[in-house]
Amino acid sequence: MAPRREEIRSVLVLGSGPIVIGQACEFDYSGTQAVKALRQDGCRVILVNSNPATIMTDPTLADATYVEPLDPDFVEQVIARERPDACLPTVGGQTAINLALALHDRGVWQHHGVRLLGASESALRLAEDRLAFQQAMRAAGCDLPRGALCRSVEEAERALAEFGLPAVIRPSFTLGGTGSGTAGSMEEFRRVVAGGLRASPVHEVLVEEGLIGWKEYELEVMRDCADQAVVICAIENLDPMGIHTGDSITVAPAMTLTDREYQEMRDEAFRVIRAVGVETGGSNIQFAVHPATRRRVVIEMNPRVSRSSALASKATGFPIAKIAALLALGYRLDEIPNDITKKTPASFEPTLDYVAVKIPRWNFEKFPETRPVLSTEMRSVGEAMAIGRTFREAVQKGLRSLEVGLSGFDPWERRGDLDSALAEPGPERLLVVAEALRRGLSVETIAHRTSIEPWFIHQIRMIVDLESQIAARTLPEMQGELLLHAKREGFSDARIAALIGATEEEVRRTRGVLGLHPVFHRIDTCAGEFESSTPYLYSTYETHDEAAPTSRRRVLILGGGPIRIGQGIEFDACACEAAMALRSEGIESILMNCNPETVSTDYDTSDRLYFDPLTLEDVLEVVRRELPDGVILQFGGQTPLKLARPLEDAGVPVLGTSADSIDLAEDRLRFGELARSLEIPIPDHGVAATPEEAVGLAQRIGFPVIVRPSYVLGGQRMICIHDESALQDYIRQSWPEGREHPLFLDRFLEGATEVDVDALCDGASVWIAGIQEHVEAAGIHSGDSTSALPAGGIPEGALRQIREYTLRIGTALRAVGILNIQFALKDERAYILEANPRASRTIPFVSKAIGLPLARLATRLLLGDRLEDLGLPAEPRPPRSFIKMPVFPFRRFPGADSVLGPEMRSTGEVMGIGPGFGAAFAKACLAAGIHLPLEGCVFLSVNNEDKPRLSEVAASLRALGFRLLATRGTAERLRESGIACEVVFKVNEGSPHIVDRIRAGEVAMVINTPLGRASFFDERAIRAGALERGIACITTLEGARAAIDGIRAIRGTILAVEPLQEIHGIGPSAAGEDENPPGKKGRRADRPWMGRIRPLMRGETSRSSTRHQGGT
Amino acid sequence: MQALLALEDGRIFHGRSIGDHSEAGAEVVFSTAMTGYQEVLTDPSYHGQFVVFTSPHIGNYGIHLGHGESDRPWAAGVILRDLAEIPSHPDSVESLRGFIRRHGLCGMTNVDTRALTLHLREHGAMRGFFTTQIEDREAAVAMARQVPSMAERNLVSEVTSGRPRSGMPSSNGRGPRIVLLDFGAKSSIEKELRRRGCPLASLPAGASVEEIESLRPDGIVLSNGPGDPETLLPLLDTIRHCIDRHPTLAICLGHQLAGLALGARIVKLRFGHHGSNHPVKDLRTGIVRVTAQNHNYAVDGDSLPAEAAVTHTSLNDGTVEGFVHGGRRLWSYQFHPEGAPGPHEALAIFDDFVLALAGGAGIGPA
């Protein structure tokens, strides 16, 4: 490649921090691409990201990896230490942009002579400042929604007169769109404006013409330093304006624009990117188009790579973030080759001969206080993308990719009427539209009620029409034409089975008999015009297969599907590590996943990539085509694990722990038996099939109990129940009629310390990688608790028990690969809570704490190496204190209570590293956005169980100089112990009460342990107030103690920064490639898995067996 | 109704017939444009061709008044993966199926267009025969082999307007006067020139030098058009005359004819360039533009005379996409500056041409 800015030799890359709604895994993808690209170009790359679960923070990727808070103080320290030539702030989402701007304001860039690549400070600011943006757009001749900033209801009414209702109201400077809304009537308008003014700290709202029901489009644009610009992808939202693009079903390419409309939009996008002044890189520009008049307005532009650019990259095969990084170095688009064709340059516009559909995934069920209605504020936690030759094929694949129990357009059976479901967009709206069609509503009526573009509704109608044709047949009658037609239209075997009253297995067998299998097409950026040398594939029922499997030894890794709470980016990091491990073992890695946000679906990560749903049907078809030597399930979380049994039954060589062992661990009754037989204490438990049984069981094992439904999709609904009447309530409300699925009850261990153990196993022996101690007591989901490595507070005796039990379980399960176990320690006794024979959420965290790549090491075990081959240290000692701290999405869910429980609700995590617990905890808090106060007033309110232990905490706070505030009972208790404390009113005792004082900013920190149901209302208001003010709100006494340690640490020392490479003494590795993972010693020549290969796919005869002889 | 497309090399592709027409033969080319099927089908350059759209959903926004590149479709047929039966656009006046039927085009949907595209990519553009008589494949293949090749047909004579169309006398445009030689011109070319205030007369391909000169043009435009330029050798004298005497803008087929007139050779591309995403580099400025293209032939750059300088090349395959001629005032482009369908960023070429005519400027960067 040709010239570039020679003076840039080292680049600072800013990550996006913890996964939160609206800023997720896509920035790990973009950041990882940028890091790799910069490094391959010879730059020294310095990375800062507080999120340990990312693949970008794998210490072999960047030269210096700082897992530190994305906070100006810390980043400035990094800059002072590393002296980078430049900084790339455009691949880390809004977090990185804000950080870059803050550092600019402090003069840090100038002081250290660091230049910003991609976009200048003024461009970044212009895109953010709504008023300045509007002016710039008008100057560039763009149309915008009319609107005005208003500081009173009267002013807002005057502004409204210019355009009329409906209107959108957005308060200035609130986080996550709090207080925003739409108004269709004057009454509503006044109410929303008044509310918005109250919510805005500067008492200001933007009143805008409501473009409700307009069509929404996004263009992904790239520009280089020579002012050459291209559109990578045009995305059409199926959902109209008024539903955030992040919450919309989106389709690429745009479907319903004429060439003239599209070209005009494209011209305008270029005007926007130039007017904002983005010098190089990717930008995202959002447009609204009136469905009838076709008036087009600019909604927003993001001068950086975004969620949509990740989607566009996956949908087109054009790696936007990677190219953006190279453009930032001064390359021009035409100097960079198109990765996929290798022969043509990147200065072109991808053209698609398929349709990519993205469908978001929500977790509303975890926030029952919030109505599941979609709006201008994003609430989805993840997404799936599906690719098909038509929209119909893609959308049906998309629905089954979501893993919410759908096999396609399953019937919408919710009670409640269809009319309101049509009017009020919710997570199931596609199903609602299909149901409306089934019930005979016309396309026009539905389009009118939903504002969904009629073209899409027509497409769904074609699916529904075919459905009734299918339903009129039996399986034998379907054979041939109709079955092929259904498959071409994207119907899954399961959906066909449901329609004709057969089983999925029967449909699959019929297909097999008829030889009806999908082929695989390549995503090639050019609609087949040029040959593709990159196997980036999707399945479709066409006639020509392009998979071209190799004859190398190869292993298929299944990814984790869409991100949801409880199954996050950690699993993607593990899947990517596995691919890297295979690569360095000389084995071809084949990845399969359907999540467009992830690094695992970057075609650069593995040797071959299949972008397809992770259902049994789709996996079997990929296996059939690839005939891999083995399949790895244990790095994708629960998703692929569920496939263990059926895959094994189909004769697929699953590497790692056997399906039976997985079942043994997952089935709570079998697991209970196992624990007993191994003499491992386990909380009393049982299973109930009827309400009477449940009550009897609870009485026998004793309250409180933990209740969990054995089978709930999309959320665990675990809860802790303290007495019989609460249990009765629960049964009435949450245990569905029919009760097909039993209820599990466990004795709840109160006040127990929870411990998470991650271990590697080779089927015979077990090696413990890390024992984490949770800060919060058991009862708060392990994913929601803060945990520490090393586990400082656990007595040696208990540690011995834990090690011993882990060994017993690992050996008994004959586990191979990773094993994760949770224990609860109570009265010096370790009880086992559960064992997960797969990579756990904490694997990336533990790997970074001990400096060993656990998922890679586990991959070697899966390949048949023994623990002793890996050259592991006896028991790793974390060289520092490492804290993992979760972050929560409560702000996005109005009314949601922030108190924690056994059901996981965090979306992401950060890591704090320090010389001791306090420092690490303080850094984790900073990274998680929790402001530990150094002075001021702390409000205390704790439940009766906690009261005896409160005085110690209170005394420590006093000793640190904090003033204390408490309601009467607690205050008196403290005064009795000689601790000074001011009394404050409860909410019902008069004003100013505690919530008033929190709102007034007089409280610096809240320590509030839940009192139970009685004082629910007060507590909620208190926690909500704290959330609103952004002050630390700690809901456990253990957390309070940790916070005090943190505060001491902040006061005592300067918290220093240190890269992982220095912490663990890891030398730099060659750019991108990891040819020398730690612990790599002699690998087995006689890896047992090579001898383990069974004839694949029962029923499939000669072809597979001959292949195998040839292949291995 | 079932239908098939038989290719001259024996490959058969199945689908469902869209139109009423039951049989026709033509050269099969694929277009990778994702929008603009109406413009493509009405572009006279596609005369005598079956167009395979690689984009699977075609017909989504229907047919629009004023979006045609001429007043009728010229492509012999369309081959699609998925025809949108019900268009969705407030300005649509007709469905694509209705349009195809009304004009008696061949059409086939539900075809594995990717397999067909890959086949054409590997084996080159070739002749095909479309039929709804699906039983006799052999016969269909034989028919495909009998389809006259491009080189055997004078397609331009079939598409060029039969009589002169002149906007010159009545036009109140004060810009330079332009004579457009219509080899099958897209109406967008005229539109772009008129939009820039140029009085414009369009003459049939075979117009004589006298006819041209009688209109006292300030500049000449050699338009796009269908087929093999070497079937048009009799026109070269007139073209040479134009180039010698007047500033000339040549587009697509016009560009190939200009090349021939200057003595250059023409090469046939394997499967041509048809789409809206073709990167073209301006060798003088180094700037790359994404352009609309539709051609099966190209000017062989090495055979151009020394005074002609190649100004534009395709970044995909290095073929010549534009040249200027030093002694004469000739700007010649293989791609379509008018887009339609396709990007607008090369529209500046019309500005520069009109400016050059008005100000008499020499060969400058376009």
Ligand SMILES: Nc1ncnc2c1ncn2[C@@H]1O[C@H](COP(=O)(O)OP(=O)(O)O)[C@@H](O)[C@H]1O
């Ligand atoms: N004037 C408006 N009328 C109706 N909906 C709007 C309007 N402006 C924005 N929206 C909706 O709100 C969503 C979020 O707005 P946007 O400005 O893109 O903010 P964000 O920074 O959250 O992406 C958009 O995707 C769109 O659906």
Ligand SMILES: Nc1ncnc2c1ncn2[C@@H]1O[C@H](COP(=O)(O)OP(=O)(O)O)[C@@H](O)[C@H]1O
């Ligand atoms: N018997 C128990 N006593 C106390 N806490 C428990 C008990 N069982 C589970 N928990 C708590 O509930 C959380 C979730 O339970 P777990 O069985 O680990 O489910 P998951 O499969 O969601 O990880 C645990 O992390 C722990 O904090």
Ligand SMILES: [Mg+2]
């Ligand atoms: Mg937006």
Ligand SMILES: [Mg+2]
């Ligand atoms: Mg657990």
